[in-house]
Amino acid sequence: xxxxxxxxRNRITKTGKRIMLECSQTKGHDRMxxxxxxxxxxxxxxxxxxxVKDINxxxxxxxxxxxRQAQAKFSLSLESAIPNQTALYFCATxxxxxxxxxxxxxxxxxLTVL
Amino acid sequence: xxxxxxxxxxxxxxGAIVQINCTYQTSGFNGLFWYQxxxxxAPTFLSYNVLDGLExxxxxxxxxxxxxxxxxxxxxxxxxxxxASYLCAVMDSNYQLIWGAGTKLIIKP
Numbered sequence: 054x055x056x057x058x059x060x061x062r063n064r065i066t067k068t069g070k071r072i073m074l075e076c077s078q079t080k081g082h083d084r085m086x087x088x089x090x091x092x093x094x095x096x097x098x099x100x101x102x103x104x105v106k107d108i109n110x111x112x113x114x115x116x117x118x119x120x121r122q123a124q125a126k127f128s129l130s131l132e133s134a135i136p137n138q139t140a141l142y143f144c145a146t147x148x149x150x151x152x153x154x155x156x157x158x159x160x161x162x163x164l165t166v167l
Numbered sequence: 168x169x170x171x172x173x174x175x176x177x178x179x180x181x182g183a184i185v186q187i188n189c190t191y192q193t194s195g196f197n198g199l200f201w202y203q204x205x206x207x208x209a210p211t212f213l214s215y216n217v218l219d220g221l222e223x224x225x226x227x228x229x230x231x232x233x234x235x236x237x238x239x240x241x242x243x244x245x246x247x248x249x250x251a252s253y254l255c256a257v258m259d260s261n262y263q264l265i266w267g268a269g270t271k272l273i274i275k276p
Contacts, residue, residue, distance in 0.1 A: 057209075095171065095266030096210075096254070143209060153198070154258065158209035 056080045059144050059159035067167050072131040074162045076144030084147045085127040086156070087111075087119060089140040096143070102127055103149075134166045169193045171267035173255050178273045179245055187240045187253050187270045195260020201229050201240045202254040204269065210254055213240070242272075250274045 057078045066072055076085065087099040098111030100119040108119060116138060118130045131138055144159040170192045179185040191199070198217040202210035216222055216231035216238060228241040242249055252269040259265055 093175075093268055095256075095268050096264075097266070098263070153200075153212075153215040154262075155200075155212045155215065156202075156210075156264075158211070160209050161207075 055160060057144060057146055057157055057159040059142075059162045061162060062160065063163045065165045065167065066134055068133075068135055070134050070166075072134050072164065074129045074142055074144075074164070076127045076129070076159055078125050078144075078146045078157075078159075080146055080148070080157060081124075082146035082148050082157070083124065084149060085121065086145040086147070087117075087127070087129045088143045088145060089113070090143060090161075091140050099129065099142075131164075134164075136166045139164060139166045169257075169259060169265045171255055171257060171265055173253075173267040173270045175268070176271045176273065178275060179242075181245055181247060181274055181276050183245050184241065184243050185245060185272065187242075187255075187272065189238045189240070189255035189267060191236050191238070191255070191257045191265070191267075193257045193259045193265055196233060197258040197260065197262055199229075199231055199238050200254075200256045200258070200264070201238075202256065204252045204254055206251070213253075245274050247274050247276070 060075045083104050086101040088096045102121045120128050142162045145156040173189045201213040204210040214229035221230045226243045231238045252271045254269045255267040256264045
């Protein structure tokens with residue numbers, strides 16, 4: 054089983070619908086992140102959380118919200134999806150005590166907004 | 168602004184050596200990362216450089232020159248499974264990761 058699990062893996066929805074992407078991890082890491090990946094662009098940070106009571110906006114937070122329900126769970130919501138939110142979304146974790154700050158990624162959630 | 172540049176695509180031959188370059192302009196520097204990403208999969212960590220010089224890890228090596236804002240990833244004895252995208256990322260002064268768009272490496276027999 055993957056250490057960082059994302060659901061759903063694929064989702065097709067329509068403009069204006071509310072969508073939630075869920076992420077859970079068994080690595081025991083405090084830090085969790087949501088990124089989106091678009092062709093020809095680098096990964097872009099949407100939101101990040103360093104512990105259950107800590108939520109921070111990333112580079113492209115507009116149109117998104119998050120919830121850190123527990124140390125192991127970090128969900129991303131699109132309140133009213135629009136076509137330019139079509140992308141591959143990755144959840145990631147990192148260990149506060151790591152020397153490198155290496156990120157561990159989930160398998161990705163491919164979202165298509167029609 | 169902050170910027171990471173790396174070639175979009177490279178082609179190499181199985182068994183050969185390939186060098187993937189990355190140049191960066193960021194507000195501060197707290198380390199440079201290389202990740203490997205196979206098509207349709209998650210990125211996985213390859214290397215981390217924070218001091219100048221070469222870090223070797225098996226067939227893969229990563230080099231950093233902070234004064235030149237430059238890094239490269241060197242892959243030796245290329246195998247077909249090395250076909251993937253290679254992502255360069257720099258941690259800036261705020262400990263935020265800035266990502267390059269990735270270099271797609273195609274390995275030919």
